[in-house]
Amino acid sequence: MSDERQALRDSVRSFAERHVRPAAAKHDRDESYPAAIRRKAAENGFVAPTVPTAFDGPGRDVRDALLIAEELWRADPGIGTALISADAGTRLIDRYGTRQQKSRWLPRIAAGEAVSAITITEPDHGSDVASIETTARRDGSEWVLDGTKTWVTNGSVADVLVVLAKTNTGAGHAGISTFLVPSDRPGIETETLAGTLGLRAADFAAVEFDAVRVPATNLVGEVDDGFAQLLTFLAAGRATVAAEALGAASAVVERVGEQIAAEDCPPSHRSQPRGDACYLDLRSSVAAARSLTYRAGHALSERPGEARSERLANMAKLYASETAIDVVDRGLELCGPDTGSTGPSLEKYYRDLRATTIIEGTSESIRSAIARQLLEE
Structure with missing residues (x-):
């Protein structure tokens, strides 16, 4: 391990011992989301580590991200999950999103000012992504989303949802597209999934989309490329x-x-x-x-x-x-x-x-x- 990477490990471990481990039992018992700890972690560059420096992120590689994940879970898996998942979908946004999409969300997520979530799993479809039933249909200059997602990490605390939806219902996995949906859009309802076996400091939720409208510019990449x-x-x-x-x-x-x-x-x-x-x-x-x-x-x-x-x-x-x-x-x-x-x-x-x-x-x-x-x- 390089000196730089060892220094990163020491820094994350020190942070986790001071802020994560002492709070583990309370957040587990209360099933409460550690928002304050997440913001402190972001101040130290431990949230969204792979967000590029061009968008005010730490700009670290996968190896560094794994090291951060290991140390946070060493201190507590529940709080660790909340911190590590706060950037869910940011790699996808960085790779396929427009400049406007990246500029709007990546700096805020890296700074701990916003949380993202990626919605894939549905009540009847888990690993079989090709069978998802949430749909998105074009209506003029907007897309209209309908469907239900479940077991969404950060589902009820996220500021932006990265949503996979069917844009061509007869095409299987070839008919799925990705959308950025701000969580305050009309038609979105969330229900926290409480009483989980473990990881109780993390937020898991069901998310329902009822005729949720987003601008056409919220499509990530190309249609049917999700x-x-x-x-x-x-x-x-x-x-x-x-x-x-x-x-x-x-x-x-x-x-x-x-x-x-x-x-x-x-x-x-x-x-x-x-x-x-x-x-x-x-x-x-x-x-x-x-x-x-x-x-x-x-x-x-x-x-x-x-x-x-x-x-x-x-x-x-x-x-x-x-x-x-x-x-x-x-x-x-x-x-x-x-x-x-x-x-x-x-x-x-x-x-x-x-x-x-x-x-x-x-x-x-x-x-x-x-x-x-x-x-x-």
Whole structure:
């Protein structure tokens, strides 16, 4: 790791230890969105790290973004999700948006003055993006959107929604377009999805569009090009989930090591070779996940769009997320729920980590994608 990147890691970790970890339990208990912490993170350049300097962003690459994600989730996955997702869709806006679209939204998001959300999942359609039913029809100089999205991260706190909608209902994935929809447009209704298993500091919502009108200039890129646009950034999103899982798994291993050293684990475990062997297995698994995650980050930074880079990102997402769940499961078996500790407990990491095998593609869909990629070589 370069000196510059190590300095970034130290800076994010220091911020997270001061502002994120102490607030984790309260935001989890209250299911409250950490707006003040998000603004502080933005002041330090930890929100929207890949927004270009030309639009007042930090201008960092994918490797730096993964490092930030790892450290924030190490401190707390719930608040970490709220901070990391505050720029949802900005890579797509930067790549395909007009100068006006970029100038309007990217500086505000990078500064922590606005939050974005990308709306894909629908009540009846998750990983099968081609089957979405939300529509957009042209009406003069406007587009009119109708439909319902669900499990939208930042859905009820976002200032702008990046919406994927069908503009050609008979064309499958070839008939999807992307729109920028300010959240204050008439016809938008949101419902917060409370009572989730984990990540309770993050905002998840259902968003309904009822004849929502936006100017034709709010179309991102070309008509019917939305699915292709989305594919461009799936790999980076999946690598981010890998880094998030890695951060939480690292925290769990640190906690288990501390308890073993302090002899806080159940006597039946700490007095046997099983405890030491289990700890070694956990450390080794996390090290392997870290290696694969940052290999993917390097590939996505140096060779974006290449099939090998996308495959590495898929592999990292699959391995890191499933490894993290195994790590916290075995940590709980070894040391118990650890509910009285400072910062997030093992019990909380257990709840939070379950989402990593679902978001940005379920493990089953990722396995299928990797298999197809390998067979096509």
